[in-house]
Amino acid sequence: MQVSMIAGWVGTPRTNLWLAVVATCAVSLPAVVSAADPVRVVIWDEQQPAQKQAYENFLGNCVADHLKALPGLEVRSVCLNDGEQGLSPAILDFAEVLIWWGHVRQAEIKPETSRDIVARVKAGRLTLVAVHSAHWATPFMEAMNERAREDVRRAFADVPADRLSIEEVPVAGRRPPGREARLTPTSDVKKFPDGRVQVRLHLPNCCFPAYRNDGKPSHARVLMPEHPLMKGLPESFTLPRTEMYDEPFHVPAPDLVLMEERWEPGEWFRSVMVWQVGEGRVIYIRPGHETYPIYKDANMLRIMENAVRSHGAPATPVTPQ
Numbered sequence: 001m002q003v004s005m006i007a008g009w010v011g012t013p014r015t016n017l018w019l020a021v022v023a024t025c026a027v028s029l030p031a032v033v034s035a036a037d038p039v040r041v042v043i044w045d046e047q048q049p050a051q052k053q054a055y056e057n058f059l060g061n062c063v064a065d066h067l068k069a070l071p072g073l074e075v076r077s078v079c080l081n082d083g084e085q086g087l088s089p090a091i092l093d094f095a096e097v098l099i100w101w102g103h104v105r106q107a108e109i110k111p112e113t114s115r116d117i118v119a120r121v122k123a124g125r126l127t128l129v130a131v132h133s134a135h136w137a138t139p140f141m142e143a144m145n146e147r148a149r150e151d152v153r154r155a156f157a158d159v160p161a162d163r164l165s166i167e168e169v170p171v172a173g174r175r176p177p178g179r180e181a182r183l184t185p186t187s188d189v190k191k192f193p194d195g196r197v198q199v200r201l202h203l204p205n206c207c208f209p210a211y212r213n214d215g216k217p218s219h220a221r222v223l224m225p226e227h228p229l230m231k232g233l234p235e236s237f238t239l240p241r242t243e244m245y246d247e248p249f250h251v252p253a254p255d256l257v258l259m260e261e262r263w264e265p266g267e268w269f270r271s272v273m274v275w276q277v278g279e280g281r282v283i284y285i286r287p288g289h290e291t292y293p294i295y296k297d298a299n300m301l302r303i304m305e306n307a308v309r310s311h312g313a314p315a316t317p318v319t320p321q
Contacts, residue, residue: 209246261286
């Protein structure tokens, strides 16, 4: 018997999906922390050479320069070519918020470093903000794997530990899923007369079936304008040049979907999403292709500032979707 336990894409019309997620979410990000207690921010950037088409001194440094000029923030900018891949214990100990942009060198990040980052998220010490192609960043994938595990454990919380077995099916490499591929994460479940439950958990692909880098505009719409992460944004705005991503995004159902983007041919994407992982949070911000000046846009810089300032309050329990 196969039972889908986790899938965030439920076969309803796309518009209804995000409405359902927004309506049922139970996690709120904290309010802005006091300016007397600066938020410590690390921006990690692969520094892909193609960024020079849009940024004089790389995307990460552009965001860092903006944040450094704001009160209440202490900001450091690091890159993959720095010592210890820019992720030394001292850097991670400093960070309360880790903003991550990666693309063609994702697999170079050491798995143990990603596990350390996710452990810090789970402990509530770190907020991870993954930007654009960081959907395949090793720390983001590990965080989504961990959230999928948490969702399974919550789904079977009434099953004694000695009666529950969970087998994980990892994703085979970084390849986009087919349009008709089974949405991940998902679970196959067997329940036996003696009370045993076997779960086969297919871990999330962390990608989507279609993308198009033609520089066409996206039309962004704020779904929860009252939320602190959307503070100061208009109800809608246009990004003149973007790379399109199309749903379904193979990730655990987010606790919050705060913004969506749409494109003229009809594609759409949940463009700002939030998950609770352990006692901490993971934020995904979709816009950010390396050859378009997305982070010279005032609205996108405001989202980044809001994401940084949202760190610091006690975690709120998650109600499973």
